[in-house]
Amino acid sequence: MIGKGVGVKQEKGASDAIAINEAQLVLAEKRTSLAVMRTGIAVLALPLSVTSVLIATSKYYDILHVLHFMIPLLVLNTALVVLGVYLVSRSIIRMRHYDRLINEIKAAHSVLKAFID
Numbered sequence: 667m668i669g670k671g672v673g674v675k676q677e678k679g680a681s682d683a684i685a686i687n688e689a690q691l692v693l694a695e696k697r698t699s700l701a702v703m704r705t706g707i708a709v710l711a712l713p714l715s716v717t718s719v720l721i722a723t724s725k726y727y728d729i730l731h732v733l734h735f736m737i738p739l740l741v742l743n744t745a746l747v748v749l750g751v752y753l754v755s756r757s758i759i760r761m762r763h764y765d766r767l768i769n770e771i772k773a774a775h776s777v778l779k780a781f782i783d
Contacts, residue, residue: 685775689768689782696764699757706753713743713750 716739729736772778 682775682777685771685778689771689778692764692767692771696761699760699764703754703757706750706757709746709753710750713746716743
């Protein structure tokens with residue numbers, strides 16, 4: 667009888683440890699998604715700053731004379747905007763997924779309810 671009780675405590679302790687490890691893994695993945703979002707925001711800021719510099723200095727050049735520079739620059743800016751929007755939106759979707767996983771882990775293991783809001 668004593669042996670059985672000890673085995674059950676060890677299984678419960680092991681289950682709690684596995685639940686905590688699962689939560690740590692999901693939270694690490696969520697931090698990675700936040701880093702991807704930060705990168706996406708930085709990528710979005712680059713075309714904005716380049717465009718604002720071009721607008722601020724537009725009185726010093728004629729757009730028709732520098733069109734061969736402007737077209738590739740605008741294509742590159744468009745590509746950067748698309749990449750930034752993709753990174754931010756993908757990050758938001760992944761973070762929502764990780765929030766759902768964390769809620770499922772909290773619901774399945776009562777030991778985590780005290781630690782995770």
